[in-house]
Amino acid sequence: MKKEHRAELIDNKSMNSDSSLLVFRCPEIAEESRPGQFVNVSCSKFLKRPFGVNDTDSINGTFSIGVREVGEGSAEIRSLEPGALVDVLGPLGNYFPLENAKKLIMVGGGTGVYPLHFALKEARKANVQTIYICGFRCVSDSCLVDECEAFSDRFMITSDTGDVGIRGTVMDALYRLNENEYNDATVLSVGPEIMMKNVSQWAENIGLDCFVSLERRMACGIGMCLVCTCKIKTKNHDDLYENKRCCADGPIFNSREVVW
Amino acid sequence: MSLRMSVGTLTFESPIILASGTCNFGRELSEYISFSRIGGICSKGLTLSPRLGNPGCRVAETPSGMLNSVGLQNPGIDYFLQNDLDFMSSLSTRVIVNVAGHDPDDYVRMTERLNDHSDQIDILELNLSCPNVKEGCMIIGSSPKEIFNLVALVRSITSIPLWVKLTPNVTSIADTALAAQEGGADAVVAINTLLGMAIDIRSARPILQNNTGGLSGPAIKPIALRMVNECSRVLSIPVVGCGGIMNYKDVLEFLIAGASLVEIGTATMVHPTTPECIINDLEKYTAENHIESLSDIVGTLKLWGV
Structure with a gap:
């Protein structure tokens, strides 16, 4: 069974005016993540926030994410101090x-x-x-x-x-x-x-x-709720499209399939 | 200690049902939880033809909840019957198929298709409450007369137990619940989402491209509890409670208010393991408090005399 993880923030470094690099300890995510995948991180708001994985270190059991402030939830996560514990779901999506x-x-x-x-x-x-x-x-x-x-x-x-x-x-x-x-x-x-x-x-x-x-506002992050859909061309029909789930069918798509 | 509940002619392993539209057809969640102690799973709301749902942004977080405007994106009932029903049946839990129509004829045609698979379907849930589509659903579900006519029509053509999912966006949910009962429903589900709006102050536009959406989550729990209690006091059929349940205490509140079962949804989007956590906590609670059966506390609310 997949599960939700509890991860400890190890390091938090400001990278530029609106983003920081956060390193968390979580051996399972460090082991399983592949480039392009994301994790959902909890904050005091209702829903978790999705961030692309920036790096993993399977020896130390850590992974890092770049957190850009786009609203209150991401600002709160960006301001976490080492030692903070968060709930993390992931790695999620394709790669x-x-x-x-x-x-x-x-x-x-x-x-x-x-x-x-x-x-x-x-x-x-x-x-x-x-x-x-x-x-x-x-x-x-x-x-x-x-x-x-x-x-x-x-x-x-x-x-x-x-x-x-x-x-x-x-x-x-x-x-x-x-x-x-x-x-x-x-x-x-x-x-x-x-x-x-x-x-x-x-x-x-x-x-x-x-x-x-692709990036969308998400809720569940695992493909159940269908709120984060992207317009993707139906196979063999360039003029037709389907709503694919950014979180579960993506976030990585072949650009030829994307309806921009 | 078992959490088994008997409702109508059916037994449920626990009072926890996964609400329609929050777990798709169960595949994703089956990677996170076992369904063996889950009472049942409601399919994504199905329509006669496939639907793409609404365009643009479909979710907005709000205080203690969220708005969604998915708009019944689904593969259509025929695709569901061919590709998803077998999977739902394999989950060893009650299978509840949620159907949403433009008009009574849609509901009839979908029910006829479901009749051919009645060995795999435990309950038919009539969606008379989706707030995100322009026809059918909540439009029908806002009128006691139309509810009665539709439920009676569907009742006359199927022997599958019938639940009616009610909208809170009405003046009197007791009236719509009674109409469902008189039409022949086996239970009512209260409540679907409340119609709401969230606004981006910089663009002065609604965050949802559909402008409005359905509000769910703890924000609506007090409203849901009040409505479940109103329904349970006027009905002789069971009430399935739904709205903002996040933990076992919330479940107990709904049971006390008069719900025989509960549906949970938004909580599963926050933590996919919520259904199992709630069941574990309910087992612990009933053991510690020497509660023989959870059905003993259904409808035990003692209203103040005012």
Whole structure:
């Protein structure tokens, strides 16, 4: 039987103006999580809050999540102090299909970089070549820059203001890649929906598979309540769609199936 | 100590029923809990044709509860009968099929299909209370006359025990409950969700794209208790209580108020193991307090004389 876990907060580090990296001890989640999956974390509000897994350490039995403040619940979780106990359900959802990838191009925007960090580390373990591109509004919004640069074979950073990396968006970085660099690659993208849409159009135009991580307001997190649905094209019918559950059928979807 | 309850012609392993729309068809929850001591499971609300449900954001958290505007997303009754009913039957608990129609004809056609599978279905729950669709359901369930006509119509074509799930969005739930009883219902379920709204102050828009949704969770428990008590005082058929139950004490309150069984739903979304936890706690409570049968406390509420 699956169960809900009690996890202890081990470390809480502020990463930028609106997000922090929280490390919890929970050997089961550390053991089972795969890149792209998420966990549901309790707070004093009614429902749990979903966060993508940023990293795991199965030796120490810990996992980490990036927590961005979007409301009262996430603000409360972000302000937890080491030693705090929370209820955690997870790992939940599907994961990035990394097994058969020959090469990976990962594109993260804002706090979307947290789950990609996990994918980068796993790709490095599997000796898969990676190009990692992250985009932020400005340098003070950036996070996981050094860590992700260390784990990627090619690294690019962009900012709207230009105070770090390439001035512009992640698209300006993608356009700099030449055919040799992107050939045979699988693209993974996590971030604002408009960014993922643009990244997937770029990938589809040059014939690459692109997997995106969709985000919805959730309740149960395990596929029972049907509140977090995403419009996904019906197989073999491009003009028809179904409502798939972000929490249980996703959060990772092939971009060709997504109705944006 | 057993928590077994007898209601009408059926026995239930415990008074805990999983409410419609909160556990899909049981597959997901079966990875977290054993169903052997669960009283029953209600299917997701089914319609004659598949439904996509409502677009956009469908959930908003509110103080001590949540609003949902799913809008009866379901694969349709034929798909259910082919792909989900066998699984529900395999769970070794009572199988309750919840049906929601646009109009009386929909309910008749679905009941006819269910009649062909009556060996696998313990109870037919008529959804006359979903607040998230534009036709049928709550529209029918707001009128005692329409409730009576519909229940009598369905009663005349099936021998499957019939529960009627009532809406709290009415002036007098005693009147709608009585109409269900007169139509031939074997029990009423009180209550479905309360129609509500949550607003984003920055955009001045409702959070739910459907504008309104159904409120559930502890926020509605006092209303549900009051309505269960009102129903139980006027009816001769059993009442199944529903609304905001989070723990065993809540269950006891509903039983005292007059419910013979209870449905739980939103609590399962917060902690999937809630149904088992409640059953464990009820076993402990009945043992410690030397309660032979939980049915002994049903309807024991002692109202103040005012």
